[in-house]
Amino acid sequence: MPIGDDRNDREHVKYVQNVIKEKESTNLCPKCGSKLVLRVVKQSVNEGNEFYGCSNYPKCRYTATVI
Ligand SMILES: [Zn+2]
Numbered sequence: 001m002p003i004g005d006d007r008n009d010r011e012h013v014k015y016v017q018n019v020i021k022e023k024e025s026t027n028l029c030p031k032c033g034s035k036l037v038l039r040v041v042k043q044s045v046n047e048g049n050e051f052y053g054c055s056n057y058p059k060c061r062y063t064a065t066v067i
Pocket residue numbers: 029030031032033034054055056060061062
């Protein structure tokens with residue numbers, strides 16, 4: 001049985017989903033170009049709030065609020 005198009009389609013869907021995922025998570029720090037990671041405030045009055053912090057922390061202290 002030859003490898004059908006069905007399998008290729010599934011591989012393609014997987015690939016596209018990965019691309020979308022990659023796009024969603026690719027927030028780059030405007031200061032140093034590192035990836036931004038989702039963090040949660042653990043101290044202060046804003047405890048529990050989510051924000052993006054630079055993965056280069058503490059070298060880079062850039063943060064962005066989650067919209
Ligand atoms: Zn940074």
